[in-house]
Every structure is written in structure tokens, then in C-alpha cells.
Amino acid sequence: MPNPTAAMLVIGNEILSGRTRDANMHHLAGEFTKRGIDLAEVRIVSDESAAIVEALTALKDRYDIVVTSGGIGPTHDDITADCVAEAMGVSIDVRDDARAILAEHYERTGKELNDARLRMARIPDGATLIENPVSAAPGFSIGNVHVMAGVPQVFQAMVASVLPTLTGGAPLLSQSIRVERGEGDIAGPLRELAEEFPDLSFGSYPFHENGIYGAHVVVRGSDGARVDAAVTQLAETFAE
Amino acid sequence: MPNPTAAMLVIGNEILSGRTRDANMHHLAGEFTKRGIDLAEVRIVSDESAAIVEALTALKDRYDIVVTSGGIGPTHDDITADCVAEAMGVSIDVRDDARAILAEHYERTGKELNDARLRMARIPDGATLIENPVSAAPGFSIGNVHVMAGVPQVFQAMVASVLPTLTGGAPLLSQSIRVERGEGDIAGPLRELAEEFPDLSFGSYPFHENGIYGAHVVVRGSDGARVDAAVTQLAETFAE
Known part of the structure; x- marks a missing residue:
């Protein structure tokens, strides 16, 4: 539901x-x-x-x-x-x-x-x-x-x-990672991940701090194991 | 305009x-x-x-x-x-x-x-x-x-x-005073003032701080002399 x-x-x-x-x-x-x-x-x-x-x-x-x-x-x-x-x-x-x-x-x-x-x-x-x-x-x-x-x-x-x-639903869980790359380098892998995990939502919130460009990538969903899996995969992708 | x-x-x-x-x-x-x-x-x-x-x-x-x-x-x-x-x-x-x-x-x-x-x-x-x-x-x-x-x-x-x-209008001027009375005691005089100064807008923003109840009353309008007049009258009303 x-x-x-x-x-x-x-x-x-x-x-x-x-x-x-x-x-x-x-x-x-x-x-x-x-x-x-x-x-x-x-x-x-x-x-x-x-x-x-x-x-x-x-x-x-x-x-x-x-x-x-x-x-x-x-x-x-x-x-x-x-x-x-x-x-x-x-x-x-x-x-x-x-x-x-x-x-x-x-x-x-x-x-x-x-x-x-x-x-x-x-x-x-x-x-x-x-x-x-x-x-x-x-x-x-x-x-x-x-x-x-x-x-x-x-x-x-x-x-x-x-x-x-009020009747709520499954609480929305979220995890985020900080990626110190331009959002334009994050966008491609993120789109692929969004396609692989259609039950989750992926947000990218760019920052510029002290000359460092990057984005906080947030993964949200009601299934904690799926959120974990996606964040792990994200971290591996951007560790390369 | x-x-x-x-x-x-x-x-x-x-x-x-x-x-x-x-x-x-x-x-x-x-x-x-x-x-x-x-x-x-x-x-x-x-x-x-x-x-x-x-x-x-x-x-x-x-x-x-x-x-x-x-x-x-x-x-x-x-x-x-x-x-x-x-x-x-x-x-x-x-x-x-x-x-x-x-x-x-x-x-x-x-x-x-x-x-x-x-x-x-x-x-x-x-x-x-x-x-x-x-x-x-x-x-x-x-x-x-x-x-x-x-x-x-x-x-x-x-x-x-x-x-x-962008084409702007007359800048909106505002002045505010802090009144340490319950908003319910401010409401009556404020309504009368709003009727007397129909060209201005009056806002009342209640606060509770350290046990003190009161409101910031804000007067806004594009005619500075009118805003001044209304705020002066407000201050006199609540000084009593």
C-alpha cells in the first residue's frame, strides 16, 4: 500500500x-x-x-x-x-x-x-x-x-x-554519502543505480565548500536492506 | 499603481x-x-x-x-x-x-x-x-x-x-514595535488603527519568551510618513 x-x-x-x-x-x-x-x-x-x-x-x-x-x-x-x-x-x-x-x-x-x-x-x-x-x-x-x-x-x-x-505508512529510511566529485560526474552512475533500484529514490544535493565541489547523495526507501545495498554499491562506485 | x-x-x-x-x-x-x-x-x-x-x-x-x-x-x-x-x-x-x-x-x-x-x-x-x-x-x-x-x-x-x-514598485517600508501584552489585548486597538490607516498593513507576530507573552507589531506601507505616524500612535496606545 x-x-x-x-x-x-x-x-x-x-x-x-x-x-x-x-x-x-x-x-x-x-x-x-x-x-x-x-x-x-x-x-x-x-x-x-x-x-x-x-x-x-x-x-x-x-x-x-x-x-x-x-x-x-x-x-x-x-x-x-x-x-x-x-x-x-x-x-x-x-x-x-x-x-x-x-x-x-x-x-x-x-x-x-x-x-x-x-x-x-x-x-x-x-x-x-x-x-x-x-x-x-x-x-x-x-x-x-x-x-x-x-x-x-x-x-x-x-x-x-x-x-x-494519523495512519502512517512504512517509515521512510534514508542514508547519504558525501561524494567529492562534480555532480556531472555523479549523474551517470546515479541514473544507472536508480534504474537498478526502482523501489528507491535517489537525490543528489550539490555543495561547494572551501573550493571543494561535490554532492550529498541521499538514498531513500522503506526497505532498509535495499537502502543498505544501494548505498554500499554507491560507495564502491565512487571509491574507484 | x-x-x-x-x-x-x-x-x-x-x-x-x-x-x-x-x-x-x-x-x-x-x-x-x-x-x-x-x-x-x-x-x-x-x-x-x-x-x-x-x-x-x-x-x-x-x-x-x-x-x-x-x-x-x-x-x-x-x-x-x-x-x-x-x-x-x-x-x-x-x-x-x-x-x-x-x-x-x-x-x-x-x-x-x-x-x-x-x-x-x-x-x-x-x-x-x-x-x-x-x-x-x-x-x-x-x-x-x-x-x-x-x-x-x-x-x-x-x-x-x-x-x-524587473520593474518594481514603491519599496515596502516597515517598522515594528515590541509590545509585552497578550495578543488578545493588542487585537482591539490594532483593529481600530488598521481602520484609521487603510493604506497600511498591520501584522501581529506573537511570541512567548522566558515566560513573557507579547507580540511584535509590524506596520508596513510605501509612505514613510504614514508608517511613522501609525507606529507613533501604536507606541502611545501601548505605553498607557
Whole structure:
């Protein structure tokens, strides 16, 4: 059975403007790879309703799993929950269980549950809440879409909550070797190896460091013995 | 006149697998912002022909400028140039000017211009070459699509070559202040300010550090005096 496929939608003005560098995508990619879920596509869009709804609609129909990050806070530009409701064709309103979580959190921390914060209890109809152990305001899952916060610490906690509920595939194993030759000298033998091991994937990531040209060749597959065999053969080829 | 819009397409198996963390997107976002070009969307796809062609087709019709990174090296999984030709509806073959650049480079460095390396001289019909001062193999521009290498050092050099040829808008100016209050207390005043300054954009990026909750509030716009005015008003609001 092939591995489940996944996509990520980042609502990320701060990434598109160059203000911050992505951390959530990198985290999710690593977690999915360990569990045998193939992250096949990532889209980063700004906090405009039409862009979010269109991307969500495309991704949720195409992939088994969709994770979003960002846009579920209390400010006026936090519109992800409403966009998810629209894309899933369901209504959205403040929900009692989410409101109760917020009320308890803000009472404990001595802050007011004002109108802005109450926006974070808006949950699409039929969604399941995702716990937020850091700052209380929950994420949610609806259908195959999992909606998480953009703050990396919260995002990572939400990923940890949701991962055990997802059916993974065989974990993807990888091994890599460093070859100090130009990629153009690696390409021919690598193509032959890829033909000999059609069940594995071969990637070549060139580097130039201190005047040395080379590439990290990465072999990936779910069968450890096959990955071993291919890497051994690779090492022999380039030891000559 | 509104600023030109742009999209980036990353052909990035190594990013989707979690092996490496993006650097090119972050670089391009910063360069575009300085020049008043709005990076509106980024997509990251794997090195599968159908995925690349589909994303390119969607992005080139929607945005003024499209930049791709990755997939133009000599190995069997480097298929970007062929995908661009398909998406643009033109033919592709080894081109004499590109071959000459490679021939000179490999003669100088004492390496063979073998079949794998010659693949890097495959250029879609009608494209203009983008110089690669690092490792010779050129990128190219065709229509509104600019095709660049994925190695960060080469990508940055190619961006530097192409940027002067692009028409930018008014550079986006930004100022930010750090507010040590919960985002839920910032949201109300921020919404009012956003209504008072409809020509500016306001972003709020929450942080939790050493037990302190707060947000960096960023004000962006092309009129420096307006940005100043809004930030001054913000500072006064939160100084109370």
C-alpha cells in the first residue's frame, strides 16, 4: 500500500515579506517523514480570504492529509478558521467547549476574555478540537484538514497531538554519502543505480565548500536492506 | 499603481522530506520586499513532471513575475527546464550559447563535458540565459518565468542578475514595535488603527519568551510618513 500523502498550507505574510524564516514546514516535514507520510506539496499564501479558501479547496481534495499553520489568533487578520469553514462548506460560530477552555485559561492568568480573544473560540461545525498546552486557544481538525497555530512552540505541540491519530505508512529510511566529485560526474552512475533500484529514490544535493565541489547523495526507501545495498554499491562506485 | 505581484515555485524534494531547511525563499522574499514587488504565493512541489507543470501553469498566468528554484542540474531528477518548456508551450533542446558556456567552464576546470553535464545546456526556445558566476550552468528567463538553480549561492547570484531587469514598485517600508501584552489585548486597538490607516498593513507576530507573552507589531506601507505616524500612535496606545 502506498504511503498516505499530505500537503501543508502556511498562512504566512511574515514569511512572504521576508520578515521571518519558516520553521513549521521544516518541523512537519521531518515528523511526517519519520511516520511514512509523504509531504507532497506546500503552499504559502497571505492572509487574504480568497487565496486561503482556494488553496484549501485544492489541497483537501487532492491529498489524504492537510495541515495548516497560522492565522488562528485574536487579531483582525486571523481569518483561517472562517476560511476553513467556507472551504469545507460548514457554518462557524463561537463554540461552548472552546469558550470554556479560553475562559478557564484567562481566569487563571488574570486576563480578560474580551471580544478579540473570544474570536479564538470560533470553530467550524463538526470539528474536533486540538489541544494547545502552551497558550490554550485550540486548533481543530475537520475532515482531513488539521488547523494549527503559527507560533512554532504551539504548532509543534499541536502536531504532537494530531500525529498519533494519523495512519502512517512504512517509515521512510534514508542514508547519504558525501561524494567529492562534480555532480556531472555523479549523474551517470546515479541514473544507472536508480534504474537498478526502482523501489528507491535517489537525490543528489550539490555543495561547494572551501573550493571543494561535490554532492550529498541521499538514498531513500522503506526497505532498509535495499537502502543498505544501494548505498554500499554507491560507495564502491565512487571509491574507484 | 499597485506593486507588481510575484510567486515562487520551489522544486524541493529535500525540503519536503525535511532534510534541508529553505534558504532561497527567505532570500527572495527579502529582495522582493526591498524593491516593492509583492511575493504573494510560494509553492513547493517534488520533482514530478506533472506537479511542476501544473503549478507553473497556474502561477505564470496569475502573477506578474514567477521565479523557480531547483531542478536544473545534471542528474536524472533535474527536469525543471523540460517542465518549463512544456508549461510555456515551446520546444527545448541543447542550445549553442549555453553549450559554449559549459564547454569553456569544463575545459578551464579540467572536467569532461559529458552527456549528463550537457543536459544543463537544454534551454527552452526563446529563453534568455541568466548568468551563473559560481558554477557556469546558466538559468534562463522565458516570458515572466525566471528559472534559477537551487544551490543557495548560485540562486542568490541569479537573483542579483535578474532583479535589475524587473520593474518594481514603491519599496515596502516597515517598522515594528515590541509590545509585552497578550495578543488578545493588542487585537482591539490594532483593529481600530488598521481602520484609521487603510493604506497600511498591520501584522501581529506573537511570541512567548522566558515566560513573557507579547507580540511584535509590524506596520508596513510605501509612505514613510504614514508608517511613522501609525507606529507613533501604536507606541502611545501601548505605553498607557
